[in-house]
Amino acid sequence: MDNEETTRKFTLPKLFLGLLLGFATVGIFILLITFYLNARSTNDFSIKPKVFELSISSPKENIAVSQKEIQVTGRTGKDSVVTISSDSETKTIETRNSLFSTKLTLREGLNVIRFSAFDIKTGESQVTNRQILYLESELINL
Numbered sequence: 404m405d406n407e408e409t410t411r412k413f414t415l416p417k418l419f420l421g422l423l424l425g426f427a428t429v430g431i432f433i434l435l436i437t438f439y440l441n442a443r444s445t446n447d448f449s450i451k452p453k454v455f456e457l458s459i460s461s462p463k464e465n466i467a468v469s470q471k472e473i474q475v476t477g478r479t480g481k482d483s484v485v486t487i488s489s490d491s492e493t494k495t496i497e498t499r500n501s502l503f504s505t506k507l508t509l510r511e512g513l514n515v516i517r518f519s520a521f522d523i524k525t526g527e528s529q530v531t532n533r534q535i536l537y538l539e540s541e542l543i544n545l
Contacts, residue, residue, distance in 0.1 A: 457485075457530075460476045474505075479501060480501060490515070511539055512536070514534070516534075
C-alpha cells in the first residue's frame, strides 16, 4: 500500500505540471496566430515610413486662363507649411487638416508657379511647379 500511495503523490504534481505547461503552450500558440492574422489583414508586417507628399488639385498643369486671379488648392502632410510663389507674389500658408487653399494674382503672359511644402515635424520637403498662361483677352476653345 505504501508503494501505491507514493506513486499517487508523485503522479498528481506531475499531472498538474503537465497541464500547466500544456495550457501555456496553447496560449502562446494562440497569441502568435492572432498576431499573424492581424498583421496579414492590414498587410503590415513591418513599419513602413510615410513619404511626405505634395499634391496640387488646382490649377492643372499647362493651362491658359483669362482671369487675373486663380484659386490654388492642394494637399500635403499634416502640420506643414506651403510657400506658393510666382513672379508677381509669394504666399506662405500653414495647412489645416493637410489641405491648403488661397487665391493668387497672375501677370499677363506665362506664369511659373512654384509650390514648396515643408513638414515641420520631420523636416521633409517637396517642390513642384505649374505653368499658367494668362491672357487678358477672352480665350476661345478651338
